[in-house]
Amino acid sequence: MATDPANPSDDEAPLSDRPYDGIEYLEHAPPSWWKGLFAATIVFSVLYLQFYHLGTPGRSAVERYDQALAENMRLQFAEIGELQPDEATLVRMMNDSRWVRVGESVYRTHCVSCHGIDGGGVVGPNLTDDHYKNTRTIGDILRVVQNGAAAGAMPPWRDKLHLNEQILVSSFVASLRGTTPTNPRGPEGNVIPPWPTEVPEPESAAAPQAESAPPAAPDQPAS
Numbered sequence: 032m033a034t035d036p037a038n039p040s041d042d043e044a045p046l047s048d049r050p051y052d053g054i055e056y057l058e059h060a061p062p063s064w065w066k067g068l069f070a071a072t073i074v075f076s077v078l079y080l081q082f083y084h085l086g087t088p089g090r091s092a093v094e095r096y097d098q099a100l101a102e103n104m105r106l107q108f109a110e111i112g113e114l115q116p117d118e119a120t121l122v123r124m125m126n127d128s129r130w131v132r133v134g135e136s137v138y139r140t141h142c143v144s145c146h147g148i149d150g151g152g153v154v155g156p157n158l159t160d161d162h163y164k165n166t167r168t169i170g171d172i173l174r175v176v177q178n179g180a181a182a183g184a185m186p187p188w189r190d191k192l193h194l195n196e197q198i199l200v201s202s203f204v205a206s207l208r209g210t211t212p213t214n215p216r217g218p219e220g221n222v223i224p225p226w227p228t229e230v231p232e233p234e235s236a237a238a239p240q241a242e243s244a245p246p247a248a249p250d251q252p253a254s
């Protein structure tokens with residue numbers, strides 16, 4: 032077996048004595064750089080596991096992501112401070128496209144599974160039409176979000192979301208009213224009056240622009 036016609040390179044390596052499916056091959060040891068790399072990956076995996084998963088808590092990718100989210104939220108909310116859970120705030124936020132978008136991201140994370148991406152309803156009711164089951168005023172949205180409804184079929188979010196998130200997601204839900212979802216559920220509950228376009232701020236916390244704006248012209252976000 033010295034000169035193999037299939038091995039014109041004149042390789043000195045011995046022929047393997049374990050042919051597979053009749054195919055014979057030369058018995059080459061893997062190159063040492065390859066073995067070194069292989070060993071290095073094993074060593075690395077042990078160190079990685081030790082550092083990110085078994086060592087100090089807070090180093091894994093998931094935990095870092097959560098920390099980054101929390102930090103991001105602190106930064107965002109540093110700007111608006113602690114929102115008041117009242118109708119004036121809900122209306123003000125509903126008409127502020129920037130903060131409605133923050134509410135939308137909360138909605139996308141927690142509410143889409145039951146209410147649909149565009150609020151058309153899945154397990155939960157359609158949030159875009161004029162019919163509501165548990166809601167008569169815009170403040171009721173926040174109450175339902177906080178306390179849940181139908182014995183937990185609509186879960187309570189009081190302890191799961193930051194108060195600002197509860198308020199902003201409620202404002203976002205209010206802003207869905209009148210939009211056209213692709214696959215809406217039929218109407219449920221009663222027709223309720225339109226949301227107020229403006230609610231006077233409680234005395235001390237008056238928003239600067241709220242006084243001069245005419246009540247008939249809320250600056251609705253275009254989208």
Ligand code: HEC
Nearest residue numbers: 141142145154155156163164165166172175180181184185
């Ligand atoms: C597990 C499914 C589920 C999730 C998740 C869920 N909901 Fe609901 N939601 C429901 C159901 C079911 C109802 C209807 C309750 C009833 O029949 O009285 C409801 C009702 C509501 C209502 C009252 C609607 C009305 O007609 O009065 C609002 C507002 C609402 N949900 C907002 C939200 C928001 C905001 C979130 C995310 C933070 C959310 N829901 C997450 C299932 C859900």
